[in-house]
Structure formats: structure tokens, C-alpha cells
Amino acid sequence: MSTSYAHGATVTKGTTASGESFRGEIFAYDDGAKLLVVRTPGEISNSYDLKFVNVAGAKDIEIDASTAKDPEALPTVDDPRRERRFEAACRAAKTAGDNIGENVSALAQDVFDALARTLPCKWNKDVIVVMDEVDVVGPKYDAASGSGQTPGALERVQKVLELERAKLGL
Missing domain, CATH: 3.30.250 (Rec A Protein; domain 2)
Structure with missing residues (x-):
């Protein structure tokens, strides 16, 4: 992972290749694909919106690296909740089918x-x-x-x- 795109760092300014501006917290970065995932608070409480940005074509990206999180401090996955959500999604898909x-x-x-x-x-x-x-x-x-x-x-x-x-x- 590139240190300039550390998890939790804040993108204070950025422009995609198509000219769309973006900002938010770095959620993930794939150095091989040059893909940056930026999250912003969603409209629903305790939810987030994700934006996928191809950094190879992006311009004017400014990052406040002082807000980056220690990789050891990342949250753990709540496996029972993940499993419940997966099962509910499967039931909904079966019903729709x-x-x-x-x-x-x-x-x-x-x-x-x-x-x-x-x-x-x-x-x-x-x-x-x-x-x-x-x-x-x-x-x-x-x-x-x-x-x-x-x-x-x-x-x-x-x-x-x-x-x-x-x-x-x-």
C-alpha cells in the first residue's frame, strides 16, 4: 500500500479524470489497479457512500496524511452481523426470483x-x-x-x- 494513500487519511481535494471533484476519508487503495476508494457520510445515519477513483487519471489530489489510521487499529468484522446480512440478502434474492x-x-x-x-x-x-x-x-x-x-x-x-x-x- 502506498503511504500517500494510507487508510483513514483525509482527501481534502481531488478531481477525477472526468472533472468531477471529490473529497472524503480514504477507505482503501489498490496500488496495482491504481484505484482509490473514498468514503463520505451517507444520507442515512451511520452509513457511508463510497466513491471509486482511478488515481492514474485523477488530478489535484491533496491528502492530509496526519489523519491516517494505524493499520493495527482497523475495526474488526462483525462476523455474526455479516452472516445475518448475507442470509437476509439471499432470502430477498430468492423471493425476488x-x-x-x-x-x-x-x-x-x-x-x-x-x-x-x-x-x-x-x-x-x-x-x-x-x-x-x-x-x-x-x-x-x-x-x-x-x-x-x-x-x-x-x-x-x-x-x-x-x-x-x-x-x-x-
């Missing part, structure tokens, strides 16, 4: 997305299953059918379907 129909039309996916905003939905091949008891079948996806074990479920789904199709301009 499950909400994408296979071999369905764009209309079917639009109707599914609209219904899923207000009601629990899932795909059963090309049939939208709402609340585990009402089916919305193609090719038009304009009518709900099913046993409706829950009183009023079929009527509720039909009403939401009509409203969402109207919002979609169908």
Missing part, C-alpha cells in the same frame, strides 16, 4: 407484479395463485377463480385485479 414467472407473457408478469403489491401471490406454472386459494389464469389474466376458502377472498382478489388492470391501462 420466485416472483418472476417462467415462460409467461409480459402481460402476465405485469399483472402478477401489480397484484403482488397488495396481496400475497406466487406462480404455479403460468397461473397466478393469490392468497393460496384464488387463481388468475391466462391468456388475458382478467378474471379470478377458485374455491375461496376465506370468506370474500374471491371477490377481494377480483376487485384488486380489476383496479390493478385499470392502473396498467388494460
Whole structure:
């Protein structure tokens, strides 16, 4: 690591190759790639924004090296928190993937997305299953059918379907 880009040092001024100015705390530097990572406080409390800067093309970089941190004093990684965040991201990705129909039309996916905003939905091949008891079948996806074990479920789904199709301009 280059001593001029020490972790924790403050970039008081800098300009990217495209002319964008930047400043902040040095989070990381890769000497081989000539890539500087600068962090600034984010809009959300206790969060940071990262900016990746190619220092080979950057100009007018000024650094206050007196603010650099001792590498031994770097924070440790909270492994349980990292693992929880990873698992939550995996669950979210799986849910997002499950909400994408296979071999369905764009209309079917639009109707599914609209219904899923207000009601629990899932795909059963090309049939939208709402609340585990009402089916919305193609090719038009304009009518709900099913046993409706829950009183009023079929009527509720039909009403939401009509409203969402109207919002979609169908």
C-alpha cells in the first residue's frame, strides 16, 4: 500500500479524470489497479457512500496524511452481523426470483407484479395463485377463480385485479 494513500487519511481535494471533484476519508487503495476508494457520510445515519477513483487519471489530489489510521487499529468484522446480512440478502434474492414467472407473457408478469403489491401471490406454472386459494389464469389474466376458502377472498382478489388492470391501462 502506498503511504500517500494510507487508510483513514483525509482527501481534502481531488478531481477525477472526468472533472468531477471529490473529497472524503480514504477507505482503501489498490496500488496495482491504481484505484482509490473514498468514503463520505451517507444520507442515512451511520452509513457511508463510497466513491471509486482511478488515481492514474485523477488530478489535484491533496491528502492530509496526519489523519491516517494505524493499520493495527482497523475495526474488526462483525462476523455474526455479516452472516445475518448475507442470509437476509439471499432470502430477498430468492423471493425476488420466485416472483418472476417462467415462460409467461409480459402481460402476465405485469399483472402478477401489480397484484403482488397488495396481496400475497406466487406462480404455479403460468397461473397466478393469490392468497393460496384464488387463481388468475391466462391468456388475458382478467378474471379470478377458485374455491375461496376465506370468506370474500374471491371477490377481494377480483376487485384488486380489476383496479390493478385499470392502473396498467388494460
